[in-house]
Amino acid sequence: MSTPAAVVNVGADLFAEAVEDQAVPVTRVDWRPPMEGTEADLAAVAADPLRRTANERALAAMLDVTATLVDVAPASEVLGLQRGEFLHAGPPIAWERTSGPLRGALMGGAALEGLVDDPEAAVPLFESGTGVSLEPCHHRSAVGPMAGVVTPSMWMFVLEDQATGRRTYCSLNEGLGKVLRYGAYAPEVLTRLRWMGDVLGPLLRAAVRSRIDGGAGPVDVTGILTQMLQMGDEAHNRNRAGTLMLLRDLSPAMVLCSEEAGFDGADVAEALRFIGGNDHFFLNLAMPACKLALDAARGIEGSTMVVAMARNGTDFGIQVAGTGDEWFTGPAQLADGLFLGDYGPDDANPDIGDSAITETAGIGGFAMATAPAIVRFVGGSVPDALATTRRMHEITLGENPRWSVPVLEFQGTPTGIDVSKVCRTGILPQINTGMAGKVAGVGQVGAGLVTPPAEIFPQALSRLAALAAARTPS
């Protein structure tokens, strides 16, 4: 037998030294005990004969998706959302347990839909539950940043996987500061939303459709993501390059189609100024693009890959490819970061929003290394950012060959969070996030870094182990 060229040592360092004494190189694994009480479940899942191919399939299915922007339309039209139906971010939640920002957004949404005249008057409506219902965006193939509230009249981006025709949806981004998704519902918030419904949405629809009709095709959202990741965006807290590329792709069509759509030059100018002035405009395309990719991996029996991470401001929930539609939830955490103006940690609400779908797909906090410009904004340093992206490779199944990080020698982004690896290493997914004020109506108070509550991963692992055991005849 030939002499091994190298040894991977996991455990006693003494044995690594003994190998090195024989002039054979050693890669030392920095092994630490797994999350408490997970050993048996980890072994059961590792022994599941389906796991390996299921995870390969899940990863491949996800990487195979190309998201394109095919339409912009009201939620009533594309999601069939009825008067009184509200979508929200995160796992399911009842009004009584909702946090301030989600309440504020629901109240503002109720006023936007004309259910009440004054947002404050919506509280008894939601308390009674009469004529109103709450449902997660994720249950309707949609995602929503922060509070993620979607009402029937809101206009949605419609993304489609060209190969399969599957679609996902996301509302249009309102900008920063006092905005509905951060729980603000002042008159200016509702005025902006009405303009978005009256002008921005219809104009974007006309532009997207005219591009397609004119042979330019739908906007390649996955392609823009590829480029923006090489331009300093991580597509969660920085979307500047992506937003400008979207403008590049849409503005000629917006100009050309405006007259036919019934808008004048001032409308077009205002829409262009709004998009160009909102660095986060592209986030609402990045998110449904990520969801479109991850949804391709849903329902793959035996796969331990996370397909959604989402928060409603009270609970943090994950869904896993191999465990169907079940949510594994724990308390949403407070982000650690920087605050706007006089706001401080006491003003912040726990983590909220579906935007962690970006991290689930391997960007956002997972691609922190590619966005050094914002590391200080979320309270970090450049070496931290490099270390974060590298650390996320420890808990993911593979790399995304399309989405690469130049400063890491164009290594692909860490993709496909593996519940087993999270439990084995105790490394939690790193999420970049905005912070909403905990009082309804306040809006954004800061931005920072946050992780899921650790306990939801052992919960999911335990279910995966039980499902594996049920499949294995004993």
Add this chain to the structure above:
Amino acid sequence: MTTHVELRPGAYADSVTLLQVSRTVQGLDGVVAAQVAMATPLNIEVLTGMGFDVPAEATPNDLVVALRLEDAGALATALAGVDQALRDANRRETGPSEQAPPRTTGSAFRRTSDAIALVSVPGPSAFVEAMDALEAGHDVMVFSDNVPLDQEVALKRAAAEQRLLVMGPDCGTAVVGGLGLGFANVVSPGPVGIVAASGTGCQQVLALLDHAGVGVSSALGVGGRDLSAEVRGLATREAMRRLDEDPAVELIVLISKPPADDVAAEIREYAGTLATPVEYALLGPGQPDLTAATEAVLRRLGREVPAWPVTGSAAPNAGAIRGPFAGGTLASEARLITELLAGTGGGHTFVDFGDDEYTAGRAHPMIDPSIRLEHLARAAADPATGVLLLDVVLGHGAEPDPAASLAPALAGIGKPVVVAVVGTDADPQGLARQVRALADAGAEVHLSNAGATRRAIELSGGRA
């Protein structure tokens, strides 16, 4: 109080780092004062002021390590502390942009190819790490014990599908193409290929073959349960297949407790399909001991059976044999021989200090001798004790100089001591040096554990 000053030409670290290093070393047990600095004129002045004599040849390019210690015994630890602090300081300098080490075996295999995995994490976590290696397409040695049987079966089935080799669980010793893994002796390449279900059993055979001038190409451990009815020799077959493919191997030696009956038949049938002959060295009641098995191997190879070396001489002393062993198979071999030759009534005791019962939360006695030395002193003081019989296992992984602690312990013992030193001349500890030190301390030292046991029986008055 004692001082130590040394110059390290060519070593360099910046002054801030060295201040931190000095502070760390000052905090070590037994260190009264410490200064680690570049030998600049200013620093020499400081050192002189502290009462250290800096050699006149010191230049500003030399690193000075100056220590004042409570006693000379603290020197080794203090110097180790200096080295560690210097290493740690360098590590800090590289900063967090440096790539962190992999956290799982799977992650390590993304960075390394063409490697074998060596797993020694606690038993309940070993399966998961070993599966990572198999999924990456690599052989794995599992040193860990306490791995559940069903996990061993799952692991070996997964390996068999890919023609990969799982050595273990609870595999203490392997030599793979000359590379020692775990506790392994340094042997020359040669015509023998070993498949072993026992670590120290394998080491005894390696040591005896080495003395007889017969080299070993590979010695593949398979774990003590591989030939059970549940595992059915999955690893044994793969190991035999590998050795059969190795043109250097002329004879395959299988060292194991007798397999479950139908498994034995399956293995013999499989052996019949190989081009290389297979010699069975089966251990246990009614079977030849390891030394006899090795002699059979030598005869089959047409080699001469040498006299197994004995150094020193112990005196007779009637009483019970006390056997504090580090090697499990060596302990059971000694017990079996004693029961066969002297019966079970003599009050003889053999303890395997490598057993889980003694290793929970502490290192194996082949690494840390302290628990065995304590037991040895108590056994020697027991008036019922006639003869002490023990093993010292050398090789990679084992403590660097076992005689250094054992010889002083033996010197004052007042009872005859017979030691089986299992090792080779090329082992890092040096067989001859270890044997000499133990013999000088009054022990009678054998290379053959069986020979040592027979001699202990003879000295204790139990015939033989």
